[in-house]
Amino acid sequence: MNAEIQPRVTVAEPRLRSECTALVLQGGGALGSYQAGVYEGLCEDGHSPDWVAGISIGAINAALIAGNPPDQRAERLRTFWERVSSGVQGEPLVPGERARAWFNEASAALIASFGVPGFFTPRWPPALFYPPGAPQALSYYDTASLKATLETLVDFDRINAREIRLSVGAVNVRTGNFVYFDNAHDRIGPEHIMASGALPPGFPPVEIDGEHYWDGGLVSNTPLEYVLDQESTKDLKIFQVDLFSARGPMPRTLVEAAEREKDIRYSSRTRLNTDTAMRLRKAKAAFRRLAEKLPPELRQDPDTAFLSEVTHENAVTIMQVIYRRKNYEGNAKDYEFSRQTMLEHWAAGRADVRRAFRQRGWMDHAREEDGLSVFDLTRDARD
Numbered sequence: 001m002n003a004e005i006q007p008r009v010t011v012a013e014p015r016l017r018s019e020c021t022a023l024v025l026q027g028g029g030a031l032g033s034y035q036a037g038v039y040e041g042l043c044e045d046g047h048s049p050d051w052v053a054g055i056s057i058g059a060i061n062a063a064l065i066a067g068n069p070p071d072q073r074a075e076r077l078r079t080f081w082e083r084v085s086s087g088v089q090g091e092p093l094v095p096g097e098r099a100r101a102w103f104n105e106a107s108a109a110l111i112a113s114f115g116v117p118g119f120f121t122p123r124w125p126p127a128l129f130y131p132p133g134a135p136q137a138l139s140y141y142d143t144a145s146l147k148a149t150l151e152t153l154v155d156f157d158r159i160n161a162r163e164i165r166l167s168v169g170a171v172n173v174r175t176g177n178f179v180y181f182d183n184a185h186d187r188i189g190p191e192h193i194m195a196s197g198a199l200p201p202g203f204p205p206v207e208i209d210g211e212h213y214w215d216g217g218l219v220s221n222t223p224l225e226y227v228l229d230q231e232s233t234k235d236l237k238i239f240q241v242d243l244f245s246a247r248g249p250m251p252r253t254l255v256e257a258a259e260r261e262k263d264i265r266y267s268s269r270t271r272l273n274t275d276t277a278m279r280l281r282k283a284k285a286a287f288r289r290l291a292e293k294l295p296p297e298l299r300q301d302p303d304t305a306f307l308s309e310v311t312h313e314n315a316v317t318i319m320q321v322i323y324r325r326k327n328y329e330g331n332a333k334d335y336e337f338s339r340q341t342m343l344e345h346w347a348a349g350r351a352d353v354r355r356a357f358r359q360r361g362w363m364d365h366a367r368e369e370d371g372l373s374v375f376d377l378t379r380d381a382r383d
Contacts, residue, residue: 020234022227023049023065027056027197027217028243028266029334033085033342034323035061035241036077037349042239043074044350045357049239051165051231053223055216058241059168059196060150066166066183067154076153081342083118083149087111088338101328104341108332115141116337118149120203127201139204143194150190159188167230168196169216169223173205178219180226181208221266228277228316235315241349242267242322243334259331274318274374281372284311318374321352352377 023042025035035058042048048070054062061077068076088110092103115121120141130137159166160183167182170192181192195206195213205212216223224240244266251257291299291308298304323345325333356377 018234020050020231020236021047022051022053022231022236022238023062024222024224024227024238024240025052025054025058025061026222026240026242026244026266027054027058027199027215028221028323029057030337030341031243031323031334031345032057032061033081033345034243034349036074036081037346037351038239038241038321038353039065039077039349040074040346041350041353041357043070045353047237047239049164051167051227053167053169053227054196055169055221055223056197056199057243058223059193059216060146062166062168063150063154063159063188063193066164067156067159069158080118080149080153081346082339084116085337085339085342086117087114089340090338091340097328101330104328104336104338105330105332107338107341108336111335111337117145119143119146119337121145135204139200140202141204143198143203146194146197147190150193154190154193156189159183167223167226168192169220169226170195170198170206170213171216171218173212173214176219178216179213180223182230217266224274224318225277232314236317238316238318240318240320242320245322245324248325255330259325259329259333262331262334263325277316278372278374281313281316284313287311316372318372319356320374320376321349321356322376323348 023039025032028034039061049065052062052065054060060080064076064080065073088107090103092099113122120143123136123140123142127137127140136142162183165182165184166188167180167184168188169178169180171178181188181195186192191206191208195208196216198204198206198213199215199217203215205214207213221244222240222242224238227236227238244263246264246267248260248263251260287307288311291304294304326344329336
């Protein structure tokens with residue numbers, strides 16, 4: 001296996017102004033290199049995003065994309081993922097899935113003990129030795145190195161110039177409210193990206209304008225709902241990259257049960273958002289059909305006019321790209337940052353996109369009458 005990822009990026013041709021391509025990136029820690037591979041595959045096929053929305057590791061990948069010119073984005077993603085996977089660069093001494101499972105567990109244990117280069121380090125002294133109320137008492141790890149990494153690899157002036165829209169989600173620790181930091185109306189800095197990925201009790205909360213924030217995945221692990229709510233004028237083509245699959249085998253052990261629980265917990269909100277959006281759009285489509293049947297005098301009624309206005313819908317196509325677990329992966333897969341695993345995740349993301357785009361049947365589907373079409377590219381597109 002090659003030790004380096006060689007990005008190949010094609011800048012997309014200009015699209016019609018009435019359409020917006022959004023890349024929606026779920027949280028998932030070490031699995032996030034899969035999203036980098038998906039991004040590379042999308043750009044190779046000419047699907048460069050106009051808008052990137054992310055949570056947790058998805059926010060970091062989103063910042064690396066939005067904070068660099070198109071011809072440097074894949075390279076900066078590669079630099080980040082090679083940096084954070086540099087702590088464990090070996091591979092199993094013997095082949096086979098059992099040996100690989102042991103290797104992954106050992107790698108995750110090393111990372112939990114010593115941290116990830118350019119990302120986080122264990123606190124010393126540990127959090128328990130600090131008095132209550134001290135910032136160091138709130139987390140096992142220090143993320144100062146992540147701030148330095150972001151400042152090196154991300155051009156925040158470019159992000160705030162709004163060449164591409166960036167939205168990242170976080171949770172207010174004090175109120176419990178979910179918020180989005182969006183360069184459409186906020187000035188984004190490293191602290192906003194770090195806040196989106198501040199998963200407790202591992203990572204400390206991040207202070208922004210006097211408030212403290214934790215990882216947005218505590219409330220919702222995907223920004224899909226936000227993207228759907230924010231854009232109602234332009235047609236939306238959404239590539240939704242999920243790192244936890246709702247589908248999976250029946251667990252056989254406690255370790256597999258813990259992994260399956262994590263998959264279900266982090267994928268559930270994605271399904272809820274999609275199902276809710278489909279029901280709402282069906283209801284709006286039903287009203288529009290009903291309004292066409294009304295007599296002229298009722299069509300001029302203020303209530304009818306108001307409902308006609310609020311039920312206007314843009315066309316939305318959601319293309320889901322979902323990471324499918326390997327047999328040797330366990331409950332530690334989201335913090336197993338070894339180089340070999342990172343390379344495999346990246347290659348899997350790129351391969352899934354390339355396979356999906358080789359089978360264009362999903363592009364030939366007529367739009368649903370309610371204006372929303374959903375495709376699982378990694379399940380529906382097969383060689």
